[in-house]
Amino acid sequence: MHGVKRTRQSREAEEARKLKEQAKLKDYLLLTEDLLSRKKKKDWSKEAFDLATKLLHSNPEFYTIWNYRRNILINGIFPSSSVEEINSILSSDLSLTTSALKAHPKVYWIWNHRRWCLENVPPGPSSPTGEQTQGWRQKNWEREMYVVERMLDADARNFHAWNYRRYILSLFPTPPPPTQELKYTTHKIESNFSNFSAWHQRSKILPLIWEKEGKEREEEMRELEFDLVRNALYTDPNDQSAWLYHRWLIGPHPDPILLTREITSIQELLSEQPDSKWCMESLVHYTLLLISLTPETEREEMKSECRRLLAELAGVDPCRKNRYQEISERLGV
Structure with a gap:
């Protein structure tokens, strides 16, 4: 920063820093070698699972280890676990990916593991009548909507988060009405007209509303959409996002x-x-x-x-x- 005097490290401090980094790298390489060896041997143990956790904390972009982690769960841990234990393990893994996404919000492998966790959450425990409830899954989907909205608050144009949001909405046990999602995209667009993902989301939601509400309502809403996109075009005529939406609207x-x-x-x-x-x-x-x-x-x-x-x-x-x-x-x- 300008105007801030930089403190020069002593030679001893610099050497100590380099030695620390070298030791850290050595530990990382040894851990990687160990895990890849265990993977080759099809080691599905809890110890291997914990080591995978440690490595993913250091490098959440290591997709091979995410894949190995899922195999450990499927082949080694889940078969000997109750549904309550499986739910707890998957909840912990969702927390792991939440932490990873804060630092790496656009890493595909983290989002992919998060999806896998959700898809493998077991139904809730049996009700008094013997029927299995969807309580756990419903709570997970509700939490996912909260998480993805916080991600989009941090970066409203993160297309990974928008894709994930569409995924959540498509599988939500009791999805919110399309008009609610339309309102959400309006808020994002009005905050920044250059939000291609929000415009794209809008193009997915509106046909659902029009199909339900009929031709007359569709024509009314299309005119409102032309007003919205025209405002965006006049605000920044060099931004591609609104022009592409305008073409979709024209058809x-x-x-x-x-x-x-x-x-x-x-x-x-x-x-x-x-x-x-x-x-x-x-x-x-x-x-x-x-x-x-x-x-x-x-x-x-x-x-x-x-x-x-x-x-x-x-x-x-x-x-x-x-x-x-x-x-x-x-x-x-």
Whole structure:
């Protein structure tokens, strides 16, 4: 930091630090060698399990050890454990992954082990009538929603956490209504329009609501979505997230009147942001859609506008110059 005087370590302190790091590395390598040897021998003992815990604390990205850990549980520990003990072990492993994710929130192997733990939680103990309850599983899913929301509070664009959230919602014994999840994505988007994962989540939730509430309600909600995404486009026309959502909202087979309206809106934005690549790309994309819905005799003016925009794009985005030229050539002279 500027203005803060740095204290230089003595030679003895530096040597002591290096020796400590070397000893730590040596211990890590010996532990790794031991565990890989045990894995090869199919050692499913509690001792091997505890050593795996120790190694994963040091290196939670070691996917081979996560795999070995699951084999120890399946082949060595679970067969001799009661359902209560299995539930307790899996709860401890969920706590282990929670700690690991705080420092490594985007490591696939940690998320993967967390899923495995949840999928192997046994049903709850038998009720007085002899029926097994879903108490443990329900509590676990509720806790997972809390954990993943804290992860997204820390990093709202962590796509691993968003994927995990979708996974939880798909398997939740008593899932929350889709409108609640829609409200959650609205909050995340309004906090940061550049949240691609939140926009994507929205595209998964809205069809569920529209299917349930009917065509008239869908049309009303689509208009509200256009207002939301238009606000995002005008706030930051160079951000890709909202443009991709806008394309999803338009869809592959749009109404020509809707398409014309959105083209006009984007043209207005382009007049304010004349170098906006995404404005120009979207205008080309939507104009090509409109051309496909327009009689042959009325297409030339639109084709000419596309060629003009593609020529400008070649200058604004030279890395994709060949792509733009190819699209222009397909439009003909």
